[in-house]
Amino acid sequence: MQKKLIALGIGLKAQEHVIEVYGKEFFQNLVSDFSNLKTNIELFQKYQIDFYEEVFERYPELFICIPDELEKRLQKIIIEIGSEYQTALKEDLSILEQL
C-alpha cells in the first residue's frame, strides 16, 4: 500500500504524518478503499491543486469523501475564491476546513 500511495504522489513522510496524528487504524481505513482515495487524488490533480500531498497530510478526512460530493464542494470553494484559488489555498490551507 505504501508503494501504491507513493506512486500517486503521497510520500512516506505524509503517510507517517497521518499515522502519527490520527493513528494507524484511521490510516488503514482511509487507504482501504484505494479506488475512492485514488479518484479523490485525481480530483485534486484535475483542479491543479498540485500540493495535494500536503492537503492529504493535514486534512486526510477530505480523501474519504465520495468523489462526486468532494468535487461539488471543491467547485463551490473555487467559485467563491475565484481564478486565483491555487495561490489562495497555498497561502492558507485552512480554507479547506470549509470543505
Next chain:
Amino acid sequence: MIEKEELENLLKRYGINAQQFMENGQTATRAMDYQNADEILNYLINQLHVQPKAIENSPGILCRTTQAAVEENYLYLTKMNVPFEKIEKALSCLAVLPENLKYNYTYLKNRVGVSSFIDRLSCLATNSSDLSKICDLIEGKFGKAKLIECLSGALSPYGNYNNIEKIVQMKFFDQHPEMLTPTTLNKPADQVGKLLSLEVFQDYPELLTPTIFLRTAEEIEEIVALDLWKEHPNLLRSTAFRKTAKEIEGIVQLRLFQEHPQLLSPSIFHCTQDEIEEIARLDLFKNRPELLTPTIFRKTAKEIDAIARLEIFEQHKDLLTPFVFTRPIAEIQKICNLKVFEDHPKLLTPMIFKRTAKEIEELVKMEVFNTHPELLTSTIFLRTAEEIEKIVNLKVLKDHPDLLTPSAFYKTASEIERIVNLKIFESHPALLTPSAFYQTAEEIEKLVKLEVFDAHPELLTPTVFHRTAEEVEKIVHLEVFKDHPELLTPTVFYKRAEEIEKIVGLKLFADRPDLLTPSIFTKKAEEIEHIANLKIFADHPELLTPTVFRRTSKEIEEIARLKIFESHPECLVPIVFFQKASVIEETSQYLMDIGKEHLLSPTLIIQKKAHIEEVIEFLDAQNHAYLSVLDRSSGILKLKKQEIERRMKLLEDRGEEMVTPNGKFNSIFNKTKSVIKKQYGTEVTK
C-alpha cells in the same frame, strides 16, 4: 461361569450399563466368576473410583483374574508413575498375572520407551512368551515406527504369534505397509487374505484402506452391492465399512438427511443410526443452523452439547464453528483454558482449534514475535513453530521484507519460495504483495493470464488473489457490472460472484442507491443489512453514508454510544466512523478536562490524544497565552510539534510575531511548504 441375570444384577448394583457391557464382551462374560467379579467391581468402583463407563468398555477386567491380582497390577503401574486416567482407559491390562504385567512393562519400556505405549496400555496384557518374538517380527520387517503404531493390535490379550506371523509375511504388506494396522493384526490371517483378494478392490481401488479389516469379506461384498450408491456415489468411501449393509441403509434413509441432504457425506458412517437421530434433536442446531455440517458426525450428541456449552463459546459465539467438532473435547477444553489469550485476546479466533494447546503455547512464546510483534496474529495457528521458524528465515522474505506479514503463514516455506520466484512478478512487481499467499503458484499464473485484464488492466491488482481464475471470470461477467460498470473495481474480488449478487440485490440499495459503492464489497450481505438497521441510523438517517460500512455493527454502536455525542450531537457526523471509539473518547475527554470543550469538532476528536496533548503542552510551555489563541485558530493542531517548532524558528529569524493583531496564530502555520520556501527562502521540512 456367571449366569446372565446374575451378572446383570451385579453390574446394575455398581451403576454399570449391563447391555453395553455385554455388547462389548460377549465372549468375556463366559469366563467370569461371580465372587471374583463382585470383589473386583467393589475395588474398582468403591476404592479406585473408576468410572462405570470404563468398565463397560473393558469387560475383560472381570475375566480369569482376582481382586488381589488387579490391585497388585494397579499398584505397580502407579509406582511406575502411570497416570490413573491412562489405566482407567485400558482396565483390561490389570487382568493379567502380576508377574506377566511387570515383565511386559519392563520389556516394552526398554524396547520402545514408555511414551510409545502409555496410551495403549492394553498391550501389557499380551502373552509374555510371545512378546519379544512379535516385536522382533514386526520391527525386523517394517521398522520401529510400525511396531509402535501396531502395538495395540499386535500385543493384545488375544494376540497370537502364529496368526500375526502369517499376516506380516503376506507379500501384499511389503508393497502396502500402510495397510498393516492394529485392526489388521487383530484379524485371523485367512480373513485378511480373503479380504485383500476381493475383486471389488480392482474396480474401486480407493476403497482399499485399513477400514476393510473391520468387516468380513462377505460383508464388504454386500455393502458394495447396495443400490443406494447409484443415487449417492459420493458416499461410497472406505468409511462406509465401519457399518454393515443394513446399518448403512438405515442411516442414509434417516429423516435428517431428507431435510438436509448437504449432510450426506462419508463421515455419517462414524455414527450409529441412534446417535445421528440424537444429534438431530439437539437444540443447538435450531439456534445455529450453520453448524449443521458433516463434521458434527465426528462427535456424539452428548459431546456436541458439552462442547457448545463450554463457557468460552457462551462468551465468544464466533469461536464455535463446524471445525471445532473435529477436535477431541479434552483438547478443546485445554485450549479454552490457555492463559495466553488473556494477554493476546486478538488471537482468539476459530483458527486456534487447528493446533493443540501445547502447540499454541509454543507458538505464542516464539522469539520471532518479540522482534516482529505484527506477525503475532491467528494465522500462526496454520503452521507449527518449526514451520514458522523456517518461513521467517527464508531468503526470499529477507529480500522482500514487506512480504513477511501474517498472510505468509497461509503457505509453507517451499510454497512461499515458489510463489515469490514466479516469473510473472518480474514483469508485474506491484502484484507481489502478501495477498499473493492466498493462492497457489499455479493459480496465480492462471489468474494473471486471464483475458479480462487485457480489457481492464486496472482490475489486475493484488486483490485479485482473493479469488481463483474461475471465480474472477464469473465475477467480471455478472449482469450487475453491465448496469453499474463503476462498481467493477478490484474491491469486488473480496467476494464470490454469488455474494456480490446477494449484496447488490439487497432492498437497501433499491431505496438508497447512493450507498452502493465499490467499498461495500468488503462486507457480507447480512452485515450490511444489520448495519443499515441499527437504531443510530433510524434516529439519524443522515449518518448512513457509505463510510459507515467500513466498521462492524459493534464498532458503530460503540461510537454512537459515546457520551461526547450526547453533549455535542453536532460532532456526530459520518467521518467519526473512521476512527476507533476509544480514540474519540480519549481526545474529547482530554479537551474537556483542560477546559477546551468549545474546541470540540468532528475533525479534532478523530485525532489522537497523544498528538493533541503534545502540541497543546508545547504551546503552553512557549507562552501560556497561546492557549487562548488556540480558540480562534485551532488549525495549528493539524501540525506536529516539530513542524510548529520549525515554523516558529523562521518567524523568530524574521522577527515576526507568533500571534497576529486579530488574535490568531501567524499565517505561516497555514501556508504550504512551497510557499514558505519561496517567502522565507528556506525549507521547512528537515
